[in-house]
Amino acid sequence: MKHLEQAGKRVLVLLFVVMMFPAGMVSADMDTNSPVKILLKIKDLNTTLDAVDSFVESGPKPSAMLRGMIQGTDWIDPVRAIVLGVDMSGEKPSATLLIPYLVENEDFQATFGAQSREDYYIMSVPPGAATPISEKVEQTLVLSSATAPNNAISVEVAVGALLSESRDKIDAMVGGLEEKMAGLQGQSAPAGEVDFNEIADGLIATFGQLKSMTFGVDISSDELNFATETAAEDQTDLSRLFSEAGNTSRFNHYTPKGHLTYKTRSFDMDTMMGLIVSAFGKAYDAMGFNVTELSRIAFNFTGEAAGSVSYDTESMKIEGIHVLKKDAEANDFVEKVYLPWIDNYGNALAGIYKDNSDTDPGEVFTRLPDIAIDGIKVYGMKLRIIAGAAPNDGQSAGKPVMTEAVFYVTTIGDMVLTAPSQNRMAELITIAKSTTVQPDSGPLVVYEMDMDGYFEYMRQMIPDSGAVFANMPPLGKLVSTMNVGGGRAFTSTRMRTDFIKQMIAMAGQQNSGPVPDESPEPVTPRPKPESAKPAAASRPAEPAVKDANYWIDKGNLVSTYGNDISAVRFYAEALKKDPMNSSAYFNMGVSYGELEEFDKALDAINRAIELNPANSNYYYARGRVYLMAGNTAKADNDFRTAVEMGNTDAKAYLERTEK
Structure with missing residues (x-):
């Protein structure tokens, strides 16, 4: 390894x-x-x-x-x-x-x-x-x-x-x-x-700076909402991150295109990256990934951005506009900072993969010829990203599965533009030139995921998926937002419930088909309590006379829900009413067995057998107690006795274990 x-x-x-x-x-x-x-x-x-x-x-x-x-x-x-x-x-x-x-x-x-x-x-x-x-x-x-x-x-x-x-x-x-x-x-x-x-x-x-968090779910007939609220301890880096954010945006009229889109206002990028390095830097270092190098490039940005990521069967498409800090050298940023960073980082990842898989993923980063759009220099590049390893089919096992991203990068003023094609870059240049800074009181971060588009991509990537993706109901968008203020962070993720309803209905239709002929792993089921009655939704009237059967039913009810301590007490009440009731002894023994008080369990079931030696369930139950106690020889003997008496549970158990 x-x-x-x-x-x-x-x-x-x-x-x-x-x-x-x-x-x-x-x-x-x-x-x-x-x-x-x-x-x-x-x-x-x-x-x-x-x-x-x-x-x-x-x-x-x-x-x-x-x-x-x-x-x-x-x-x-x-x-x-x-x-x-x-x-x-x-x-x-x-x-x-x-x-x-x-x-x-x-x-x-x-x-x-x-x-x-x-x-x-x-x-x-x-x-x-x-x-x-x-x-x-x-x-x-x-x-x-x-x-x-x-x-x-x-x-x-x-x-x-x-x-x-x-x-x-x-x-x-x-x-x-x-x-x-x-x-x-x-x-x-x-x-x-x-x-x-x-x-x-x-x-x-890092996580010790969190004072408290809340995760909540709201359910209505038409929407599910997952929300979080996180409070940071006062005077901490996390508190500052949750308190300071910009209140303007220049992207109110820019709508990114893609499966996943995002828009953010500016925030304290330095503090955020510092927290990431503090929390995960050593962990990533141990895995061979230099997160500090990632933070070095991130420090150049304000956090204000808009963009998208999309996939098809052959490539990943990336577009976006990200705002640089005032002290970043925007004119030379791509050539002097961005290109050397992505070249070094991409090749470093390729080297790590090669060292640890004995497989050469090939050249990861390739420069494409520079072009000019509206007189603006645009840098082209191709990045081959390792998406995983091939399955173990005997030939390509362990070889890297690569996806390709061709994109173009340039700067307009203090903005870095990224586009998946020359045509889209021309559109982004026009958009960037027309942006104006405007007040923005909306969420700090907005993520939208086009669920229909993403699952269509999954259907194309997995041709043998059959009806799983082909019959997907309309999913709409998954929308997530985040806000900060006063040392707290708030998130919300919403999705339509009609999608869930349709998925449940579709799953029900699939489950109604033929049941595969597969035998379960051998298990020893707990014997069913005698005279067990399911819990009712409404409370029945109390019987006029609380006889032994009343207390047995009470014991069976609570044991069904795992409260064997109370069950034993109710069976004891039944025996006060009828000391010769074998069913009370039997069920008491089963509950003692669940409580792992095996001596008491055997005493109770032995008494039940003395009172009613013709009941095969009693031998099966005693065998089960012996099995839990580790006495397999006596357990096997009781199971076989129960089978001879016609007990189907014991027969099914022996058939499974003897295969």
């Missing part, structure tokens, strides 16, 4: 470990002193579920199972938020759920083992977890529930505090994952090649 692949994979492990701690976006106003560092909030669950259900125009609704599981939503307070908080301060993360209610729902409380307060339920997650809920955690959730989120669903994380508190865990995880990766590769990392502590320091120092 060559240096790039070794270092690259290990660096990606580090990036994953550091980034997984603030994963999900952070709340811009979280109490960073609370032990809860991650909050999931749901506003008006019923309305949100109705919106999700609207995506499916026919057939079962996606929310049906959830509504049944929680026994409807009419009892939940729609004004206050449902809140899930994650406390990362212990050895393992612990999660706590708060659900505000209008009226008590005793069935929900019993099913999930929730604790009832004055007007809300609170419980550990997963249900039945014996994790104590601290007063500070509960207070945080109560206050958070009372503050309705801006979005239907939001995830809030205190990034800086979380990274600070988790540094020891990050270091341990990085070390552990790197050792495992080195073991999988059959070798250790070359000494001195990569300083992972240095890389981690850069990442944490």
